[in-house]
Structure formats: C-alpha cells, structure tokens
Amino acid sequence: MTRQLVVLFIAIVIVAIASAFMPVERFVADAIRPPSNKVLTPDGVKDIASTPLWLYAWRITVIFTILLFAAIVATFFVKPNARARWTLAMLSIAAAVFHYLTLLFTSSPPGYGVSIYPLFYTINVKNNIQIYLDIGQVFILYSIYNIYIAEKKLS
Numbered sequence: 001m002t003r004q005l006v007v008l009f010i011a012i013v014i015v016a017i018a019s020a021f022m023p024v025e026r027f028v029a030d031a032i033r034p035p036s037n038k039v040l041t042p043d044g045v046k047d048i049a050s051t052p053l054w055l056y057a058w059r060i061t062v063i064f065t066i067l068l069f070a071a072i073v074a075t076f077f078v079k080p081n082a083r084a085r086w087t088l089a090m091l092s093i094a095a096a097v098f099h100y101l102t103l104l105f106t107s108s109p110p111g112y113g114v115s116i117y118p119l120f121y122t123i124n125v126k127n128n129i130q131i132y133l134d135i136g137q138v139f140i141l142y143s144i145y146n147i148y149i150a151e152k153k154l155s
Contacts, residue, residue, distance in 0.1 A: 008087060012064075012094050019063035020056040028062065040107035040114075044126050048108075057101035064095035068139075085150035092143035099136035 025036060036055045038045050068091040075084060103121065104110050113124045121134045 004083060005086060005090075008090050012090055015063065015067070016060050016094065016098070019060040022059055022063065024059050024062045025055070039105075040112060040123065040125060042112060046108075052105065054102050054105035057098045057105060061095055061098040061102055064091055064098060065135075067091055068095055082150040082153045085146040085153070089143040089146040089150065092139040092146065096136040096139040096143070099139070103136075 115122045123130045
C-alpha cells in the first residue's frame, strides 16, 4: 500500500504543476472577467504588474476540486475499496492545501485581511467583511473520514 501511496502522491504533484499553468479561469464562467492581477492590501484592492501567486494556487484548487467531484461521483457506481478511499483522501488534502495557499497569497502582506473560523472564513476589505464557506475544512473532514474508512477496511 505504501508504494501505491507514493505513486498517487507523485501523480498529484504532476497534476498540480500542470494545473498551475492551465487558464481555467476562462472556462469557469461566461462573464467577462476583469484581469486577475489584483491583491488585497491594507489600502484596499491593488493592481500588480505580474501574475499574482494566488492565481496559480487557485487554478490548482479548481482542478483538484473538479477531480475530487468526479471521483466522488464515480464511487456512486462502484463500491470504493481502500485504494479509492486513499485517492479521495489525497485529492481532498491536495485541494485543501492549495485552497489555503490561495487564501494566503490573495493579499499583500500574505494573509492580510483573511480570518479563518470553524467552517467559514472572512475577507476584510476596508472594514467590509465578506463571509465564505471554508471548503478547505470540509475537504479536511472528508479526507479524515476516508482515511478512517480505508484503515478500518485494511485491519
């Protein structure tokens, strides 16, 4: 099982690297989108000259979320074994990691204006607070569940 987990980890790293450079933001919505060269600062939202780091992490998060959703749907048609459970857990963990990297690099300095609470997070822009479901925590809970079930089946 350890060898399979290493292969799965390597596959996830390869997908993450490829996903960072895929312009998925063009496929997510039909709306005309503003340029993605913005970061949150203490003075508000500012433009920057280059592509921000958060965009790369966000692209990876989107791809892993789509892959996780597809894998979950696939488990509706087959009984998931330990390997499937570990795949779901690894995809969940990868999506959560890149979700939090997106939140970290959304602002300059990193982490400014973002507060994380149980199952939600807030973004504060000039004292205007926006509340969001923290999908990263949902992914972490789902990965814990899958690891528990996989280990239970192996013992």
